[in-house]
Every structure is written in structure tokens, then in C-alpha cells.
Amino acid sequence: MLKGRVVVVTGGGRGIGRAHCLELARHGATVVVNDLGVGLRGDDVGESPAEEVAAEIVKLGGEAVADMASVTDWDGVGAMVGRIVERYGRLDAVVNNAGILRDGMITRLREEDVDQVLAVHLKGTMALTHHACAHWREVARATGEQVAGRIVNTTSGAGLASNVGQAVYGAAKAGIANLTLVTAMEMARYGVTANAVSPVARTRMTTSVGMAEESRSGGWDPMDPENSSPVVAWLASAESGWLSGAVLRVDGNTVHRVQPWTVLDGHTAAGGERLSAEEIDSGLRRVFGVLPGGIASLSRR
Template identity: 55%
Template sequence: MIMDGRVVVVTGAGRGIGRAHALAFAAEGASVVVNDAGVAADGSGTSAGPAEQVVAEIEERGGKAVANTDDVADWAGAARLIGTALENFGKLDVLVNNAGFVRDRMLVTLSEQEWDAVIRVHLKGHFAPLHHAAAHWRAEAKAGRTPSSARVINTSSGAGLLGSVGQGNYSAAKAGIAGLTVVAAAELARYGVTVNAIAPAARTRMTEQVFAEMMAAGDGFDAMAPENISPLVVWLGSAESAGVTGRVFEVDGGRVSLATGWRHGPERDKGARWEPAELGAVVAELLAEAPEPEPVYGV
């Protein structure tokens, strides 16, 4: 019961990884706002059914939850989402940004609409709820009511960390989320808020084709079950994770890994402006001294 008494908002919680998060938080004692617009895997259509079904599951198990069907990438909708937690449970302790969908294409066939839609739901859909939650926590801090171990957990992806062929829009959005995470961690620390991200791999509507050939481990452990992702997210949402912020964790099956991301590498400083003709040899030296980059997924 490490979440006992805490209030959590989970976006995209009607299915897949988000649903697993909502159930896991409730099982550990949290009151949960289950947000899901009920769209198809490509973002089309809407339905209140998925969010309401997860709320019913939580309540059947003795937990507390309410449904919210707002579009997280809509500014007013994101504000209503945060308001749902405050109106129903009186506070907000944790925001888990998880909502998203895919529209995969190679860059030469990727349309403007497909680019905009994916960037909107993933990147703006992280920023808008984060903005409204952060504004609430700042107001609480300024009023002398410092939030009790407030937490944000964002959802990036291996595609955002390393790139993925056929997913230029998704990779760019998820890389943006990783960047947003470290900035938010730096800015919100003064209000007692930690901000981290996960890059999960699990079997969901977005990945079912990718993992269709993957089988459960011989001991009966389903390595691709979305429920494998949630324990780390619940821990990051708990008071126990104080001091862990601005980090990105890769998680799948029984594996947890800390991604190290971009770092300053080898350098040469001439102390003056370089001539173009000089730089070929310099770049060759830098490449020779640096580790080889991880390969892009799908190469």
C-alpha cells in the first residue's frame, strides 16, 4: 500500500499499459482518475466505454476511481482533467502521462496530417496536463501548502531514445518527451515535484504486430505483458522515490535499465575559428574516440 491516500491521474488509461497503471495504483491504495478518450489505435473515434470499464474494475476490487474522457492535447480539456482530480478527491499527487497513438509511415510517404496528429497527442498531450498540474502545485507551494511528494511520470519510448525506422513522427514526439522531462524536473524541483520518464516495451494495440511473434518465457512469465511496466511507475509515483528526478528508465518484462542519453563527448578546441578544410581530420579524430551509437530500431 505504498500509494495509500495519494491521488493519481493516468492518461490513456482505458487500455494497455495505461489500464495496467491505473489498476496497479489502485491496488496500492491510490484514488485514480482514469482518463481515456476511447479512440482507436490510429486516434480516430471516441468512446467513454474504456475509461468507465477500468473504473468499474477498480471499484469491484474495492478501490476508488473516476472516469475522464477529455482530450489531453486540448488545452481546456487538460485543465478539466486536472480539475477532475481536485473536484473528486480534493488534491493531486501524481500525474502519469501515457496517452498516445501511432500512424506509422516512412518519411517519404508520411503526410503532414499524420505528422501533426502524432506530435499533437504525444508531445502536446504530455505538455498540456503537465502545465496545468504544475500550475496547481506552484499555487499550493506559494500558499504555503507544499505538495506532499508530488510526482510526474512521462512516457517516452525506445523509438524516442534511439529512433525507429518507419516512425519518424512517433520517434520525434517521444524524443521531445524525454527532453521535456529533464526540463520539467529542473523547473519544478523548487515546488517539491519530481519528474521522470519511462521507455516501456510491452504488448499493446500499438505494438501487437511488432510483438506478435514473441512468446512468453518457458517458466510461464509473459515478458510482453503490459502489467510488467506498472510496478516501476507506481514506485516512481510514491513518496519513496524522493530524490529521483530527471531520469529516463527503460523497462520491459523483468528488466529495468537507466538510460544515460546524450552526454558531452570527445572535443577539440582550437581557440579560434576553424577553417572548413581543417575539420575533416578533426571530426575523424572525434569519431575514433567516441563509442559507436546504438543502432536505430528497424535497421
């Protein structure tokens, strides 16, 4: 499926990212494993998982190389794209998977934590998306033909539906989902697609927020980090060119299509020629089905 295609995976050294790299290589892709080897909070722990995954792929007969560019470094990411194109003569797909976790209730957040989480997740995804798209646009303009560029972003349930204690992480993941839609619109003319996956999996991040260590069903583990990788491999292929702007929730062996924010039919409050503040209370109570004195909250719905 991916023979001859070059794919870069950020955060490819562990967990879901590692699984993506191995699956991509299994289908013939040349994989650039990007990972700084930092800890869950983004701290330097002196590890080199990117080199280990690249070596594992080579040992299995595939082709891979490690790259230590930081996704938070805008120019550094651009240089990484340049190195890939110089070495292989092409870049076909990017998988934005890098992430860190610094959770906290909204009243206890530190500015440093906000900046770091947004930098890795949202800015990091945007940086690689920008540089890859700029490259593909140049190729398309030079050749006069569309390219088969593929962008696969990583969002999460916290970004799609929210979660207590994950204001920054959720905001970043929601931003990534929207970035996916915008990129799909802007890059369609060049033959570039952009989609996002939301994996349900047991990882360093999920276990840190209380998800069970073990969740197995017979010989197959529905929480295995590898479960979303076949979807990512397909999205990185030329065959997936008909799909763009999609957010896919991958839960075990099931793929769900997720809709963006949408207006709900039958849940509308309308006024006269112009809304007045005085009529909003009664109108929205009808929309949310709330009696006087009641409270409508997403946590209760």
C-alpha cells in the same frame, strides 16, 4: 504505498495504461482513468475503456472514476485537473501515457499525421504537466510547504535510440524525455518530481510494427504490459521524492538508467583558436573512425 493519493492516468483504458491503473489502485491510490477510447490511429471507434477500467477497480474494492477529456485540448485538460481537485480535494500524481501511432517513412508523411501524433504525445504530455504543475505551485505558495507532486511520463526506444519509419513518433517521444528533464529542474523548488519510463512491452503499438504476438518464458511473460507498472506505482509515491529527472528503461524484470545525449570522452575533434571548415572532414573522420570514402551511420553502429 499510495493510500490517500490521487493519480490521473492518460490513455488508461488499454494496454500499459490499464495495467498502470490497476497497479496504482492495488497500492491504495484513487485513480482517475482518462481515455477517449479511440483506435490505434486516433480514430473514434465507439468504445469506453476508461469506464470499464474504472468499474473494474471499483469491483476489486478500489476507488476510481473515468474522465473523457482529450489530452490534445489544452483548456479541457485544465478543466479535468479542476474537476479532480474539486472532487477529491487534491491531486498527487499524473501518469502521461496516452498515445497514437501513424507511422510512415519521412518521404511519405502527411501533415495531418504529423499534427495528430505530436498533439497526442507531446502536446498532451505538456498540457497535463502544465496544469498539474500550476496547481502544485499554487498549493506550495499557499501553504509555504513543498508538495509531493509526481509526474511520470512515457517515452520509448524510438525516441531514445530512433527507429525506421517512426520519425514523428520518435521525435515526440524524444521531446517527452527532454520535457521530463526540464520539468524536473523547474519544479524541484516546489517538491515536484518528474521522471520518465520507457517500457519494453507487447502492445497494440508494438504488434502493429511487427513485434511478435507471443514472447513468453515459462509462466512469466517478459513482454507483458504490466511489467513497468510497479515502477510507475513507486514513482507516483511519496517515497520516490529523492529521484527526479530520470529516464528509466523497463525491460521485463530489469530497470535500466538511461543517460541523455552526452559528450563522449575520447571522441573529440579540436582545431586551433577557431575551427575552420577545411579541417572538419579529417577531424570528424578520426572521431568516427571512418576511412576516406567510408560512411558513418547510426544504423551501422
